[in-house]
Amino acid sequence: QQQVKQSPQSLIVQKGGISIINCAYENTAFDYFPWYQQFPGKGPALLIAIRPDVSEKKEGRFTISFNKSAKQFSLHIMDSQPGDSATYFCAASMGSGGYQKVTFGIGTKLQVIP
Protein backbone atom coordinates (compact mmCIF):
# COMPACT_ATOMS: atom_id res chain seq x y z
CA GLN A 1 0.00 0.00 0.00
CA GLN A 2 1.57 3.23 -1.16
CA GLN A 3 0.78 5.80 1.49
CA VAL A 4 2.63 8.62 -0.24
CA LYS A 5 1.99 9.02 -3.96
CA GLN A 6 4.54 11.07 -5.90
CA SER A 7 4.37 12.35 -9.45
CA PRO A 8 5.78 12.62 -12.00
CA GLN A 9 8.38 9.86 -11.95
CA SER A 10 10.58 11.81 -14.33
CA LEU A 11 10.73 15.46 -15.33
CA ILE A 12 12.72 17.40 -17.89
CA VAL A 13 12.91 21.16 -17.45
CA GLN A 14 14.76 23.86 -19.33
CA LYS A 15 17.36 25.86 -17.44
CA GLY A 16 15.64 28.80 -15.78
CA GLY A 17 12.26 27.08 -15.73
CA ILE A 18 10.14 25.96 -12.80
CA SER A 19 10.22 22.33 -11.69
CA ILE A 20 7.12 21.08 -9.88
CA ILE A 21 6.81 17.76 -8.09
CA ASN A 22 3.60 16.70 -6.40
CA CYS A 23 2.86 14.35 -3.53
CA ALA A 24 -0.30 13.15 -1.83
CA TYR A 25 -0.65 11.28 1.43
CA GLU A 26 -3.39 9.31 3.11
CA ASN A 27 -2.57 9.03 6.80
CA THR A 28 -3.61 12.16 8.69
CA ALA A 29 -1.30 11.17 11.56
CA PHE A 30 1.72 12.32 9.53
CA ASP A 31 3.05 15.53 11.03
CA TYR A 32 6.30 16.26 9.21
CA PHE A 33 6.86 16.42 5.48
CA PRO A 34 10.48 16.50 4.30
CA TRP A 35 11.88 16.50 0.81
CA TYR A 36 15.15 14.73 0.09
CA GLN A 37 17.53 15.28 -2.82
CA GLN A 38 19.69 12.43 -4.06
CA PHE A 39 22.55 12.58 -6.54
CA PRO A 40 23.70 9.41 -8.34
CA GLY A 41 25.75 7.12 -6.12
CA LYS A 42 25.02 9.17 -3.01
CA GLY A 43 22.59 8.95 -0.14
CA PRO A 44 19.57 11.27 0.05
CA ALA A 45 20.03 14.54 1.87
CA LEU A 46 17.37 16.75 3.42
CA LEU A 47 16.46 19.62 1.11
CA ILE A 48 13.54 21.31 2.85
CA ALA A 49 10.75 20.27 5.20
CA ILE A 50 7.39 21.56 6.39
CA ARG A 51 4.98 20.92 9.21
CA PRO A 52 1.21 20.79 8.60
CA ASP A 53 0.46 24.00 10.46
CA VAL A 54 2.21 25.97 7.70
CA SER A 55 0.91 26.34 4.14
CA GLU A 56 4.16 27.34 2.50
CA LYS A 57 7.87 27.32 3.23
CA LYS A 58 10.54 28.87 1.09
CA GLU A 59 14.29 28.38 1.20
CA GLY A 60 16.13 30.09 -1.60
CA ARG A 61 14.86 28.71 -4.91
CA PHE A 62 13.01 25.85 -3.22
CA THR A 63 9.42 26.17 -1.98
CA ILE A 64 7.07 23.65 -0.41
CA SER A 65 3.35 24.28 -0.77
CA PHE A 66 1.15 22.34 1.64
CA ASN A 67 -2.61 21.78 1.44
CA LYS A 68 -3.74 20.03 4.59
CA SER A 69 -7.40 19.65 3.60
CA ALA A 70 -6.47 18.02 0.29
CA LYS A 71 -3.64 16.02 1.89
CA GLN A 72 -1.26 17.20 -0.81
CA PHE A 73 2.09 18.93 -0.89
CA SER A 74 4.42 19.96 -3.63
CA LEU A 75 7.98 21.09 -4.27
CA HIS A 76 8.65 24.01 -6.57
CA ILE A 77 12.16 24.70 -7.82
CA MET A 78 12.38 28.18 -9.27
CA ASP A 79 15.02 29.14 -11.85
CA SER A 80 15.99 25.48 -12.22
CA GLN A 81 19.71 24.87 -12.86
CA PRO A 82 21.60 21.90 -14.33
CA GLY A 83 23.07 21.32 -10.87
CA ASP A 84 19.54 20.62 -9.63
CA SER A 85 19.47 17.47 -11.76
CA ALA A 86 18.90 14.73 -9.20
CA THR A 87 16.23 12.43 -7.82
CA TYR A 88 13.81 14.03 -5.40
CA PHE A 89 11.85 12.12 -2.78
CA CYS A 90 8.93 13.45 -0.83
CA ALA A 91 8.27 11.85 2.51
CA ALA A 92 5.76 11.89 5.31
CA SER A 93 6.79 11.23 8.86
CA MET A 94 5.37 10.74 12.31
CA GLY A 95 7.10 10.30 15.63
CA SER A 96 6.59 6.82 17.04
CA GLY A 97 8.22 6.29 20.38
CA GLY A 98 11.92 6.80 19.85
CA TYR A 99 12.12 6.75 16.09
CA GLN A 100 10.75 8.45 13.00
CA LYS A 101 8.28 6.40 11.01
CA VAL A 102 8.98 7.75 7.53
CA THR A 103 7.12 6.83 4.37
CA PHE A 104 8.75 7.83 1.10
CA GLY A 105 7.32 8.54 -2.32
CA ILE A 106 8.79 6.62 -5.25
CA GLY A 107 10.98 9.52 -6.33
CA THR A 108 11.15 11.94 -9.25
CA LYS A 109 14.18 12.03 -11.50
CA LEU A 110 14.69 15.63 -12.54
CA GLN A 111 16.83 16.60 -15.49
CA VAL A 112 17.50 20.27 -16.12
CA ILE A 113 18.78 20.86 -19.62
CA PRO A 114 20.81 23.93 -20.64
Add this chain to the structure above:
Amino acid sequence: DGGITQSPKYLFRKEGQNVTLSCEQNLNHDAMYWYRQDPGQGLRLIYYSQIVNDFQKGDIAEGYSVSREKKESFPLTVTSAQKNPTAFYLCASSIPRIGNSPLHFGNGTRLTVT
Protein backbone atom coordinates in the same frame (compact mmCIF):
# COMPACT_ATOMS: atom_id res chain seq x y z
CA ASP B 1 33.04 15.98 10.17
CA GLY B 2 30.08 14.17 11.63
CA GLY B 3 28.30 11.71 9.44
CA ILE B 4 27.43 8.16 8.51
CA THR B 5 29.97 5.87 6.89
CA GLN B 6 28.84 2.87 4.92
CA SER B 7 31.27 0.31 3.61
CA PRO B 8 32.02 -1.05 1.17
CA LYS B 9 30.58 1.12 -1.59
CA TYR B 10 30.22 -1.87 -3.93
CA LEU B 11 29.81 -5.49 -2.90
CA PHE B 12 29.58 -8.58 -5.04
CA ARG B 13 28.50 -11.97 -3.75
CA LYS B 14 27.48 -15.34 -5.06
CA GLU B 15 23.97 -16.54 -4.50
CA GLY B 16 23.62 -18.52 -1.29
CA GLN B 17 26.22 -16.54 0.65
CA ASN B 18 25.44 -14.30 3.59
CA VAL B 19 26.95 -10.82 3.43
CA THR B 20 27.27 -8.08 6.05
CA LEU B 21 27.05 -4.37 5.26
CA SER B 22 28.73 -1.96 7.63
CA CYS B 23 27.23 1.28 8.98
CA GLU B 24 29.01 3.56 11.44
CA GLN B 25 27.87 6.99 12.66
CA ASN B 26 29.56 9.66 14.76
CA LEU B 27 26.54 11.92 15.08
CA ASN B 28 25.68 10.60 18.53
CA HIS B 29 22.21 9.66 17.27
CA ASP B 30 20.25 7.05 19.16
CA ALA B 31 18.03 5.94 16.27
CA MET B 32 19.43 4.11 13.25
CA TYR B 33 17.75 2.65 10.19
CA TRP B 34 18.37 0.46 7.18
CA TYR B 35 16.56 1.18 3.93
CA ARG B 36 16.57 -0.61 0.63
CA GLN B 37 16.30 1.41 -2.60
CA ASP B 38 15.08 -0.10 -5.86
CA PRO B 39 14.24 1.85 -9.03
CA GLY B 40 10.63 2.99 -9.05
CA GLN B 41 9.97 1.86 -5.47
CA GLY B 42 11.35 4.62 -3.33
CA LEU B 43 13.00 3.72 -0.04
CA ARG B 44 11.67 0.83 1.98
CA LEU B 45 12.48 0.26 5.64
CA ILE B 46 14.22 -3.00 6.51
CA TYR B 47 15.07 -2.60 10.22
CA TYR B 48 15.37 0.19 12.72
CA SER B 49 16.89 0.57 16.15
CA GLN B 50 15.93 3.11 18.76
CA ILE B 51 18.66 2.30 21.22
CA VAL B 52 21.58 -0.04 21.81
CA ASN B 53 20.64 -3.73 22.07
CA ASP B 54 17.16 -3.07 20.67
CA PHE B 55 15.91 -3.25 17.10
CA GLN B 56 12.61 -3.76 15.30
CA LYS B 57 11.55 -5.13 11.94
CA GLY B 58 10.50 -2.68 9.29
CA ASP B 59 8.30 -3.29 6.27
CA ILE B 60 10.60 -5.71 4.41
CA ALA B 61 12.67 -7.49 7.09
CA GLU B 62 12.44 -11.02 5.70
CA GLY B 63 15.87 -12.36 4.74
CA TYR B 64 17.75 -9.71 6.70
CA SER B 65 19.20 -9.49 10.20
CA VAL B 66 20.82 -6.72 12.24
CA SER B 67 22.61 -6.12 15.51
CA ARG B 68 23.11 -3.02 17.65
CA GLU B 69 25.86 -3.72 20.15
CA LYS B 70 27.24 -0.18 20.06
CA LYS B 71 25.52 3.16 19.62
CA GLU B 72 27.77 3.99 16.69
CA SER B 73 27.30 0.78 14.72
CA PHE B 74 24.33 -0.90 13.05
CA PRO B 75 25.48 -3.66 10.65
CA LEU B 76 23.03 -5.35 8.29
CA THR B 77 23.38 -8.97 7.22
CA VAL B 78 21.74 -10.02 3.98
CA THR B 79 21.12 -13.73 4.32
CA SER B 80 20.72 -16.39 1.68
CA ALA B 81 17.00 -16.38 2.52
CA GLN B 82 16.55 -12.97 0.88
CA LYS B 83 15.07 -13.82 -2.49
CA ASN B 84 16.11 -10.71 -4.38
CA PRO B 85 19.08 -9.16 -2.58
CA THR B 86 20.57 -7.10 -5.41
CA ALA B 87 19.83 -3.49 -4.47
CA PHE B 88 21.20 -0.22 -3.13
CA TYR B 89 21.24 -0.25 0.68
CA LEU B 90 21.12 2.94 2.71
CA CYS B 91 21.81 3.40 6.40
CA ALA B 92 20.40 6.41 8.22
CA SER B 93 20.20 7.91 11.68
CA SER B 94 18.11 10.50 13.46
CA ILE B 95 17.67 12.28 16.76
CA PRO B 96 14.64 10.78 18.42
CA ARG B 97 12.42 12.34 21.03
CA ILE B 98 12.86 15.85 19.62
CA GLY B 99 9.67 16.07 17.65
CA ASN B 100 10.24 15.00 14.11
CA SER B 101 13.77 15.37 12.84
CA PRO B 102 15.33 14.60 9.48
CA LEU B 103 17.09 11.40 8.60
CA HIS B 104 20.82 11.59 7.95
CA PHE B 105 21.89 9.08 5.31
CA GLY B 106 25.15 7.44 4.41
CA ASN B 107 26.24 7.13 0.80
CA GLY B 108 25.01 3.60 0.46
CA THR B 109 26.30 0.18 -0.47
CA ARG B 110 25.40 -1.29 -3.84
CA LEU B 111 25.08 -5.05 -3.45
CA THR B 112 25.09 -7.32 -6.48
CA VAL B 113 24.35 -11.01 -6.02
CA THR B 114 24.85 -13.36 -8.96
